[in-house]
Amino acid sequence: MDLERLREATRRQMPEKRWVHTLGVVSEAAKLAKRFGGDRSKAELAALLHDYAKAWPIERQGQAIRDHGLPAELLEYDKELWHAHVGAWAVQAEHGVDDEEVLDAIRYHTSGRERMTLLDKIVCLADYIEPGRDFPGVNKIRKLAEHNLEEALVAGFDATIAFLMEKGKRIFPLTVIARNGLIDELKDRKKTGSAGG
Amino acid sequence: MDLERLREATRRQMPEKRWVHTLGVVSEAAKLAKRFGGDRSKAELAALLHDYAKAWPIERQGQAIRDHGLPAELLEYDKELWHAHVGAWAVQAEHGVDDEEVLDAIRYHTSGRERMTLLDKIVCLADYIEPGRDFPGVNKIRKLAEHNLEEALVAGFDATIAFLMEKGKRIFPLTVIARNGLIDELKDRKKTGSAGG
Numbered sequence: 001m002d003l004e005r006l007r008e009a010t011r012r013q014m015p016e017k018r019w020v021h022t023l024g025v026v027s028e029a030a031k032l033a034k035r036f037g038g039d040r041s042k043a044e045l046a047a048l049l050h051d052y053a054k055a056w057p058i059e060r061q062g063q064a065i066r067d068h069g070l071p072a073e074l075l076e077y078d079k080e081l082w083h084a085h086v087g088a089w090a091v092q093a094e095h096g097v098d099d100e101e102v103l104d105a106i107r108y109h110t111s112g113r114e115r116m117t118l119l120d121k122i123v124c125l126a127d128y129i130e131p132g133r134d135f136p137g138v139n140k141i142r143k144l145a146e147h148n149l150e151e152a153l154v155a156g157f158d159a160t161i162a163f164l165m166e167k168g169k170r171i172f173p174l175t176v177i178a179r180n181g182l183i184d185e186l187k188d189r190k191k192t193g194s195a196g197g
Numbered sequence: 198m199d200l201e202r203l204r205e206a207t208r209r210q211m212p213e214k215r216w217v218h219t220l221g222v223v224s225e226a227a228k229l230a231k232r233f234g235g236d237r238s239k240a241e242l243a244a245l246l247h248d249y250a251k252a253w254p255i256e257r258q259g260q261a262i263r264d265h266g267l268p269a270e271l272l273e274y275d276k277e278l279w280h281a282h283v284g285a286w287a288v289q290a291e292h293g294v295d296d297e298e299v300l301d302a303i304r305y306h307t308s309g310r311e312r313m314t315l316l317d318k319i320v321c322l323a324d325y326i327e328p329g330r331d332f333p334g335v336n337k338i339r340k341l342a343e344h345n346l347e348e349a350l351v352a353g354f355d356a357t358i359a360f361l362m363e364k365g366k367r368i369f370p371l372t373v374i375a376r377n378g379l380i381d382e383l384k385d386r387k388k389t390g391s392a393g394g
Contacts, residue, residue, distance in 0.1 A: 170377040180367040
């Protein structure tokens with residue numbers, strides 16, 4: 001896998017604005033990996049690729065879900081969630097990216113999932129707080145991210161859920177399950193008195 | 198089933214304050230049944246019994262879940278949810294209430310569920326807006342309840358979810374699934390142009 005070729009291929013999938021966002025996520029993910037003891041190269045790779053399919057026409061994304069056996073339940077939910085699974089499929093099929101940890105971090109960067117890995121958390125949080133982001137509550141999340149990865153991510157999911165409620169839209173149950181898992185982690189850590197990430 | 202005996206038995210399960218709430222839910226459920234074409238006797242019966250086990254010591258509620266094959270996943274979630282299933286079991290076991298529609302409305306009055314029946318919706322909403330209730334947003338829900346059962350219930354679930362986020366507590370995924378189902382109903386109704394409930 002030639003990283004420079006992958007970078008250029010990724011850039012070609014999206015308009016300039018999305019590419020600037022991608023670079024922001026890469027740099028934020030590197031910082032979070034350093035801060036919380038994650039694998040920096042994997043974090044940067046997953047961050048680079050996280051929105052690979054985001055700017056694809058939605059029909060092409062739906063077609064990829066149907067044609068390549070991606071989770072069919074995605075089709076019932078907000079289209080915002082499709083690109084994550086489609087992107088993980090595409091970078092594997094088109095560029096041979098086969099690190100399952102990296103692919104999972106791409107797959108679950110929007111929804112989260114039940115037992116999030118450190119890499120999942122880093123990419124998901126970096127996507128919330130990269131320098132270009134501006135939404136209600138983002139500064140609170142950035143502040144939490146200075147010392148607590150899970151608390152910051154719960155605050156990120158809370159912002160997403162509040163936004164969806166405000167708009168009268170469906171909430172992806174997996175996001176609530178991911179959030180519950182993080183709350184359990186935080187509670188367990190308090191009990192055992194471990195400092196944690 | 199002697200309704201007067203059932204009333205007195207229910208009253209004996211709870212302190213006065215909870216009984217006053219129960220009477221509020223009965224009267225609100227009757228109003229909603231009339232407004233939205235539900236079965237008034239079933240609505241009043243389910244409302245009367247909805248908090249049957251609410252004031253039981255939590256150990257007794259947990260024991261009932263374990264001893265009588267109620268959904269074990271309840272034990273992993275907020276204890277606030279237990280009394281609904283325990284109450285449905287108790288009124289059947291102790292008083293022979295065997296109308297499954299009524300039992301389901303008791304069982305799901307706190308969480309909601311995927312495909313809520315008209316009776317489920319009436320009891321759940323009545324519990325949110327009975328005259329004694331006072332929480333942020335309750336008046337908005339009361340206003341919606343004047344003409345749209347599903348919109349009012351979505352607003353009720355939104356208030357619950359916002360409260361749990363505020364407190365940093367877990368959100369029961371079934372509530373999100375119930376809310377998604379109501380949003381789909383509202384969308385389908387708009388599409389078909391039907392006035393609906």
